[in-house]
Amino acid sequence: MSNLFPNVEWDVMLTSTGQTLYMTAVAVIATFVIGLFLGLALFLTGKGNLWENKLFNVITAAIVNIFRSIPFIILIILLIPFTLFLVGSMLGANAALPALIIGAAPFYARMVEIALREVDRGVIEAAKSMGSSNTQIIFKVLIPESLPALISGITVTSIALVGYTAMAGVVGAGGLGDRAFLDGFQRTQNDVTFVATVIILIIVFLIQFIGDTITRRLDKR
Amino acid sequence: MAHINSMPFCSYSQKGIFYESEESSLLITLDAVRKIFKTKDGQVNAVDQVNLTIDQGEIFGIIGYSGAGKSTLIRMLNMLERPTSGSVTVAGQDLSKLSKSGLRKARQEISMIFQHFNLLWSRTVRENIAFPLEIAGVARAERLRRVDELIKLVGLEGRGESYPSQLSGGQKQRVGIARALANNPKVLLCDEATSALDPKTTDSILNLLVEINEKLGLTIVLITHEMHVIRKICHRVAVMENGRVVEQGPVLDVFRHPSEEITKDFVKQITEPEETTDVIKQLASEKPQNKIVQLTFVGGRAEQPIITEVIRKFNVQVNILQGKVSQTQNGAYGSLFIQLEGVDSEVSDAINYMNQQQVEVEVVSYE
Numbered sequence: 001m002s003n004l005f006p007n008v009e010w011d012v013m014l015t016s017t018g019q020t021l022y023m024t025a026v027a028v029i030a031t032f033v034i035g036l037f038l039g040l041a042l043f044l045t046g047k048g049n050l051w052e053n054k055l056f057n058v059i060t061a062a063i064v065n066i067f068r069s070i071p072f073i074i075l076i077i078l079l080i081p082f083t084l085f086l087v088g089s090m091l092g093a094n095a096a097l098p099a100l101i102i103g104a105a106p107f108y109a110r111m112v113e114i115a116l117r118e119v120d121r122g123v124i125e126a127a128k129s130m131g132s133s134n135t136q137i138i139f140k141v142l143i144p145e146s147l148p149a150l151i152s153g154i155t156v157t158s159i160a161l162v163g164y165t166a167m168a169g170v171v172g173a174g175g176l177g178d179r180a181f182l183d184g185f186q187r188t189q190n191d192v193t194f195v196a197t198v199i200i201l202i203i204v205f206l207i208q209f210i211g212d213t214i215t216r217r218l219d220k221r
Numbered sequence: 222m223a224h225i226n227s228m229p230f231c232s233y234s235q236k237g238i239f240y241e242s243e244e245s246s247l248l249i250t251l252d253a254v255r256k257i258f259k260t261k262d263g264q265v266n267a268v269d270q271v272n273l274t275i276d277q278g279e280i281f282g283i284i285g286y287s288g289a290g291k292s293t294l295i296r297m298l299n300m301l302e303r304p305t306s307g308s309v310t311v312a313g314q315d316l317s318k319l320s321k322s323g324l325r326k327a328r329q330e331i332s333m334i335f336q337h338f339n340l341l342w343s344r345t346v347r348e349n350i351a352f353p354l355e356i357a358g359v360a361r362a363e364r365l366r367r368v369d370e371l372i373k374l375v376g377l378e379g380r381g382e383s384y385p386s387q388l389s390g391g392q393k394q395r396v397g398i399a400r401a402l403a404n405n406p407k408v409l410l411c412d413e414a415t416s417a418l419d420p421k422t423t424d425s426i427l428n429l430l431v432e433i434n435e436k437l438g439l440t441i442v443l444i445t446h447e448m449h450v451i452r453k454i455c456h457r458v459a460v461m462e463n464g465r466v467v468e469q470g471p472v473l474d475v476f477r478h479p480s481e482e483i484t485k486d487f488v489k490q491i492t493e494p495e496e497t498t499d500v501i502k503q504l505a506s507e508k509p510q511n512k513i514v515q516l517t518f519v520g521g522r523a524e525q526p527i528i529t530e531v532i533r534k535f536n537v538q539v540n541i542l543q544g545k546v547s548q549t550q551n552g553a554y555g556s557l558f559i560q561l562e563g564v565d566s567e568v569s570d571a572i573n574y575m576n577q578q579q580v581e582v583e584v585v586s587y588e
Contacts, residue, residue, distance in 0.1 A: 126339035129299050130327035130353040130404075140355065190297045220384040221342050 007189035020175035023165040039112020054078040089100035096173035115149030148219040150186040155211025249275040267293040269464035280441045286463035291444040326471040332401035336413035338393040340385040347381040367442035371399040391422035411443035448490040473551040492556040517581035533569040537563035562567040
């Protein structure tokens with residue numbers, strides 16, 4: 001092993017993998033929650049829906065679009081003052097979280113909105129005809145009926161987030177991206193870059209596999 | 222609010238046939254109901270000044286072509302559409318005056334089934350049927366008991382754990398019906414409930430509806446574009462065209478005396494198979510001297526041996542062209558097309574004779 005990858009320090013690689021997993025996991029959970037709320041808000045205030053509100057809808061949509069459009073590497077830089085205020089430092093995994101979440105949540109919110117739009121209007125009408133309140137429609141109809149799409153959406157978002165953590169690594173957040181860039185690229189240790197890449201690929205494949213399995217289980221259509 | 226029990230009932234049919242309803246109690250009253258949709262091309266009067274009363278325990282059908290406004294009309298009976306003006310009263314409550322929570326409560330007693338079933342695919346049959354019970358806040362043990370009861374009632378034993386995607390159309394509609402009955406509603410609204418089903422399945426669903434109507438005394442309001450559905454299960458019918466109710470009355474009366482063109486078209490769906498008209502036209506042109514007569518039998522008279530009598534009493538030959546007897550909820554309804562051959566005086570005597578019997582006689586001419 002040490003002949004094949006002479007420059008790889010495995011304990012450092014392990015720590016970096018842990019950092020990447022940590023950043024991804026926390027960011028995915030936060031993105032799921034915030035994105036779900038934003039997506040619901042976008043959907044419900046849309047035309048012909050339960051809480052139709054044009055002003056709110058237009059403003060939310062604009063914010064979502066702006067944050068979704070800024071390239072992630074620029075978003076990190078733009079958010080430096082905000083991160084410093086929140087975390088107190090620009091180094092370490094936690095410092096990457098604000099940018100990761102703010103970058104991914106609007107992206108996921110759009111996916112949530114699309115998933116909710118796919119829910120059969122007839123089913124919503126049926127729920128209304130049975131005397132459901134709006135909250136009951138959200139929790140008993142909209143979310144369960146769109147769950148497979150919500151899960152496959154968060155799978156795609158999670159994979160994007162793994163990519164974002166690598167970029168965040170470049171500016172000092174640690175993780176596998178940090179290893180590949182600092183130890184691999186800048187010190188021309190190609191074996192380190194290679195190993196870091198392989199580990200990232202494994203993480204992505206695992207996420208995809210888990211996401212697909214859950215989606216398939218949930219989908220009774 | 223008080224029930225309007227004592228309100229005197231009067232002529233349902235436009236021909237002025239008096240319909241005395243025993244122990245009539247009004248369940249649904251529509252008073253000058255209008256619905257105007259604003260579209261880019263201007264206003265559309267989807268429903269225009271509709272007045273209707275529907276009795277407790279009857280099956281009331283509304284028929285019309287697509288775009289006649291019947292779908293909007295039935296949606297105003299549970300306020301899925303709010304009327305632009307006029308009032309909708311169900312079980313003594315003016316629906317448009319109810320608060321949001323009052324309306325939700327009222328809706329639990331006004332169930333609806335749909336053309337495309339509208340089941341939740343993420344729930345099993347049992348869970349779908351339990352849905353309205355959850356909405357109404359029924360306790361879990363009671364929910365389970367009630368679901369079992371309903372599964373039995375609609376004949377879905379053994380399918381409780383299936384998902385809707387594993388069911389046929391007829392089975393899906395049975396789930397829809399079970400779900401609609403869960404909270405013991407006062408009214409069942411059927412929105413083209415059989416239009417997506419094949420003829421055989423349609424019949425089995427219609428039979429189920431009649432069974433429920435008889436067993437539970439449940440009032441059913443249905444909309445359809447198929448006269449077959451009206452004939453088979455409805456007690457009374459209203460015909461809609463361009464947002465208005467153009468004709469209404471007991472099904473048999475409307476069949477017997479359709480006064481509007483559109484109603485005649487619908488009645489023809491039942492009495493005259495499409496090819497009949499062609500056949501009769503051809504016969505008429507082959508032997509123009511012979512008279513073609515349409516006899517319409519209603520109720521018990523459908524079995525009367527009138528043809529035998531005519532042959533015996535008059536010197537005419539009777540050629541039977543086409544006959545059909547249909548069963549409606551208020552009795553049998555039959556029509557018979559015959560051709561009379563003979564000298565003019567005998568033929569007209571025969572027609573006079575038939576006229577004196579209790580059948581409708583119409584000399585058909587296709588010029």
